[in-house]
Amino acid sequence: MKALKIPEATITRLSIYSRFLKRLDKKGITTVSSGDIAEGVGVSPAQVRKDLAYFGEFGTRGVGYNVKDLIRYTVKILGLSEPWNLVMVGAGNLGSALVTYREFKDRGFSIVGVFDNDLTKIGKRIADLEVLPLEEMPEMVKEYNVRIGIIAVPSKAAQDIADIMIKSGLEALLNFAPISLNVPDYVEVRNVDLSVKLEILTFNLALREK
Amino acid sequence: MKALKIPEATITRLSIYSRFLKRLDKKGITTVSSGDIAEGVGVSPAQVRKDLAYFGEFGTRGVGYNVKDLIRYTVKILGLSEPWNLVMVGAGNLGSALVTYREFKDRGFSIVGVFDNDLTKIGKRIADLEVLPLEEMPEMVKEYNVRIGIIAVPSKAAQDIADIMIKSGLEALLNFAPISLNVPDYVEVRNVDLSVKLEILTFNLALREK
DNA sequence: TAGATTGTTAATCGATTAACAATC
DNA sequence: TAGATTGTTAATCGATTAACAATC
Structure with a gap:
């Protein structure tokens, strides 16, 4: 049992619900309906209930969901009950931005090591981290129990860096x-493409002209 | 006719194909099959052909696609034949990284103005741009024919900034x-969420434990 | 109780894939 | 011609939505 396949879109939305709920909680709101959540994040109420139903029964019929409880549940489902240590390769502008990115901290992510193979960058400081040579990654991965790595290097270098990160013991x-x-089966990869969404906008705007 | 609805996933992939093809072109490769593209970007060959079929017939049976031609077609479809000027609000770390982001330039995007409402940031320089007060946005939007804006401010400020950007004349x-x-119907919005993909990774890793 | 809202099933909708005729 | 690969249709697959019984 529990062989039920969960759509990745459901996980994506769960992450969005979770953060929306935290904002409600901060405002002192204690109860929400699927309709409230739906309106807040731009999906249908049925979608919200269906997404949650993959993981259990978290609401009360006729009443709705307790905000604090639902935050706990979504955080648990997403694997965020415990903090995660991350390492990052690439000490460029994007890398620097990610190290100080507030949203990561808020969700329990902590970048514990920044690496680069550019000698001019090694030794530099980004926030309170010293940029280290790649050779030191395996040690840090082991010491800080790191399972996830961030790749913030130019496309050309990305595959080589990925290989090194995997050899260092990372799983995602x-x-x-x-x-x-290209990675072995046991390694999870997700891409964040900053340019694709922009091109969806240009596609739509270009259509308007006609 | 042509009322055919095109899936957004198709546009997303087209953007990915387009950039993959440019890399092939740089390597001097002149012809590709749908299978080559599929393998290069991690989708099925049928998917590639179907995606392209929404827009025309670009290949030659028994042969494949001419790389340079297909680049031209995909660039055209995505609305990237002409360069786009962008404005950005938010001169923090993320904003700074985006101004210098190579991938944007490569695809014809140019950030022509950076704005902030933080007095300590106004007047500072990011790359070769001076951070300007929000009041100057309408003028720049008009002068540079800007239609798309980037929001790189904290969540709290985002809705207010969006309202201002729309009033300044932006459409996306x-x-x-x-x-x-919340935006009027004629305004296109796409979100880039740096944290969601990370939470998909933690979800998957957390599942492994069991 | 009456009103509200969940959890869940079945119906709908849409996207992906398989398969093959067309054709280079 | 034989082999290869496209363009396209039909079949499959999967995700969303509508609807409603359950129940607070």
């Missing part, structure tokens, strides 16, 4: 380079 | 704040 990669990485 | 927003924006 968040890749900001706009290329498709 | 690329939103890096992890909240759902």
Whole structure:
């Protein structure tokens, strides 16, 4: 049992619901309906209930969901009950931005090491981290129990860096380079493409002209 | 006719194909099959052909696609034949990274103005741009024919900034704040959420434990 | 109780894939 | 011609939505 396949879109939305709920909680709101959540994040109420139903029964019929409880449940489902240590390769502008990115901290992510193979960058400081040579990654991965790595290097270098990160013991990669990485089956990869969404906008605007 | 609805996933992939093809072109490769593209970006060959079929017949049976031609077609479809000027609000770390982001330039995007309402940031320089007060946005939007704006401010400020950007004449927003924006129907919005993909990774890793 | 809202099933909708005729 | 690969249709697959019984 529990062989039920969960759509990745459901996980994506769960992450969005979870953060929306935290904002409600901050405002002192204690109860929400699926309709409230739906309106807040721009999906249908049925969608919200269906997404939650994959994981259990969290609401009360006739009443709705307790905000604090639902935050706890969504955080648990997403694997965020415990904090995660991350390492990152690439000490460029994007890398620097990610190290100080507030949203990561808020969700329990902590970048514990920044690496680069550019000698001019090694030794530099980004926030309170010293940029380290790649050779030191395996040690840090082991010491800080790191399972996830962020790739913030140019496309050309991304595959080589991915190989090194995997050899260092990482099981999951968040890749900001706009290329498709080849990795062993046990390694999870997700790409964040900063340019694709922009091109969806240009596509839509270009259509308007006609 | 031509009322055929095109899936947004198709546009997303087209953007990815387009950039993959440019890399092939740089390597001097002149012809590709749908299978080559599929393998290069991690989808099925049928998917590639179907995606292209929404827009025309670009290949030669028994041969494949001419790389340079297909680049031209995909670029045209995505509305990227002409360069786009962008404005951005938010001169923080993320904003700074985006101004210098190579991938944007490569695809014909140019950030022509950076704005902030933080007095300590106004007047500062990011790359070769001076950070300007929001009041100057309408003028710049008009002068540079800007239609798309980037939101790189904290979540709290995002809705207010979006309202101002729309009033300044923008028709499309690329939103890096992890909240759902309320905008008029004619305004296109896409969110880039840096944290969601990371939470898909933690979800998957957390599943492994069991 | 009456009103509200969940949890869940079945119906609908849409996207992906398989398969093959067309054709280079 | 034989082999290869496209363009396209039909079949499959999967996700969303509508609807309603359950129940607070």
